[in-house]
Amino acid sequence: MYPFIRLAAQSLRAHRLPDLPLDGTHVSHHLCLPWDLDPFLELNNGRTLTLYDLGRIPLAHRVGLIGALRDNGWGLTMAGACVRYRRRVRLFDRLEMRSRALCWDARFIYLEQSIWRRDGECAGHILYRAAVTDENGIVGTERVLQALGQPGETRDIPEWVARWIAAEDARPWPPMQD
Template sequence: MYPFIRLAAQVMRARRLPDLPLDGVHVSHHVCLPWDLDPFMELNNGRTLTLYDLGRIPLAHRVGLITMLRDNRWGLTMAGACVRYRRRVRLFERIEMRSRALCWDGRFVYLEQSMWRRDGQCAGHILYRAAVTDQDGIVGTDRVLAALGQAGATRPIPDWVAKWIAAEDARPWPPMQD
């Protein structure tokens, strides 16, 4: 089941924090609970993606995105992700999550999130490609930035992100059905 109560708690905490600039970093703290585990008694890879929601949604609130989406009757969707799992997270282990909007192009905002163990090691890292949508499809980031009061804001796309974008563009869609 989706962790709605944990999400609500994270959003309520975020509401008490100051607003962030569009490229600000939201830091949140989480605990690996029994229902987050896989058969190897570590954080399940699928649940890891759900826990990233618990950092990303409060970030969206703090930068004003949630209010802007509601005001414009727009939606938000994840259009792709690239994940690295590097260190195990065990039962009741505490992690610090760092979430931020890394950069954007004409259609997508690229969000970066990482999980850090108490020993200072990075447990995982994810790059998301997010799109704002309306009834006609993807809303261009120029319109999104204008609605956020950030018209003309730019962020350079790091080389490693540009290479991932190029790889995604070269990936066949739909996939082969052999």
């Protein structure tokens, strides 16, 4: 089941924090609970993606994106993700999550999130390609930035992100069915 109560608690906390620029970092804290575990008593890989929601949605509140979505009748979708799992997370481990918009181009905002254990080790890292949408498809980031009152410039895309974008562009779609 989706952790709606945890999301509401994180969102309430975010409302009490100051606004952030689009490239600001939102820091949140989480606890690995029994229903987050897999059969090996570690944080489930699918639940990890859900926990990233608990950092990403409050980030969207703090940068003003949720308000812009509401005001313009827009939606938000994740158009791709690349995740790394590097350290185990076990029951009742306390975690710090760092979430930020890393860069953007004409169509997508690239979001970076990381989960850090209390011992200072990075447990995981994810890069998302996010798109704002309306009834006609993807809303260009220039329009989104204008709605946020942000400068309309694109961001320099780090080389590792550019390589991921190129790899995604080379990936066949739709996938083979045999």
